[in-house]
Amino acid sequence: MTGGRPTGFPTPNFRGWRVAVLHRDDAAIQKLARQLERFGVTAEFAWPKLEVLAPDVKAVFFDGDSGYDGLFPWPAGHPPVPLIALMRSEAPGRLEWVLAQGISSHLVKPVQSTGVYSALVLASHSFAQTRRQQARIDDLTSRLRLRPEVVRAVLIVMRLGELDEDAAFACLRSAAMERRVSVEAFCANADEVVLRALLPRRGHRRHQGGGLSSL
């Protein structure tokens, strides 16, 4: 970051990228294509519909003024690559439609040379960030859903091993780590037999966590 704490942000590079431009091909939009070419990016035009997204297309620019449901070959709002809206209209209805598509950035029409590079940088950054956040949300949601399974397993281990709550959880966590799964996933799949196997044999019982005395 410059103008702030220096970090070492690598120069964004789009060399060899292919992008799709969903816009009627005219002189103004050719300016976008020329600017993209200066970053080493090849643009392919499609209008009025993108039939199929080629696997090596890394971003899609589309006409936010004339876009309509069914323009894209993917479920609405779930683009598999960064989406960049080209907008002249600021009518709230158009903005609503554009937002519903899950855009990662936008460019004001008529497209000028200035702005295309930052739109690509912002879009790819924001798309990747949204993806990471979504993956984290999915993971946390699924773990949250499995929390009752953890409670169940903790209670079983406490009972079988005569352990306190902390010791029982520590036992489950280390078993999950050994198997490289989350505690929740481990607990969801562990029945009493599996859980019993985690515990030391009778006679070698160790009290962990300094909780309950033996019965």
Add this chain to the structure above:
Amino acid sequence: MSAREIPLGILYSVAGTYSLIGQACLDGARLGLEEVNGDPRYPFTFRAEIEDPGANIDRYHALSEAMLRERGCRHIIGTITSIGRKEVIPIIEKHDALLWYMCPYEGFECCENVIYTGACPNQHIVPLFRHLLPLYGKRVYLVGSNYIWGWETNRTARELVQASGGEVVGEKYLPFNALDVDRLIEDIRAQRADFVLNNLVGTSSYAFLAAYHDAARGDASFAPENRPVVSCNLTEAELDSIGPAAEGLISTAIYFDSPETPESQAFRQRVAERFGPDRRNSVYMVNTYIAVKLLAEAILACGSDEIEAVKDALFGLDLETPLGTTRIDRRTNHAVLRPYIGRAEADGRFKVIEAAPEPIAADPYLVDFDAREFGAEVNRRAGAHQGTGTLRVVK
């Protein structure tokens, strides 16, 4: 047929931090204008519309607007800083005119209404660091004035240093016109950098270089042979303001007023005749001179000053200039340039210590730059230098 008069806007500030550069640019443009207007080969003359924004950023907008709207200009040669250029570009785009920008800059721009003939990063900081890192070492200190030129050039420098396995041991900025450089000197002393990249501008830069020079008296680590101060925009235009502290500074430019080339000698002759024998010639003067000549040649070729026609003609030109053969790349609107590395000598000239083997196309977005390749090359060259133990001087 009476000669047509074509208005040509010239917008340089000859006051403030950049006054010496502005004066050099303005005088270079004047040389070009006088040459074109005195040459019967051109069936037109230029009417110069010269304006001085006086280092006031708020005036660029109004002055360029007046040139285009009221005085019929379709072309403006001008601006030094990126701040100034970015003020003018929206006006230029609105009127579909052409801005001729002649200074080295930080890149990441490619406006179809601008012709860029100054160096961009792959033509300045990249070749400079490719030269320096193997020779002096990879502990680098970065300083700059607190605005985009310094920030962005230092960001690129950091990328180059890190790609080479080196370390940025300090990065400090001063406000415009700040003269308080003592803490900077002390920090450089403490951090034991191998060299210092100076992106300070104007009076801050002169104060820093004077203090650095003074520090060398009591501490040999500040001597230019041990820890040189280097930059991407220092030219002959500013050497007199730096005085004896200039000796040993290393800079990169697409032109040094080096006595070896006949074109350069001829140009220096013209500068001396027009502005007196003591006047410094520099890349700024040469480049604005060339801008006027390129524009004149393009108009001659296409018969119009209308910008699409001029651009088309311009991209087809190969003009012999003091830089060698000057060509503008149709793809980027940027000039194809040959970068040099020079060291300031006691006589106030730069000695060329390395030259790119041939002119290189501008890569304003560093599309073809590969940090890993750069790092590998630096380390290869470092090995080669250790092998011979001498500095190979290339001309």
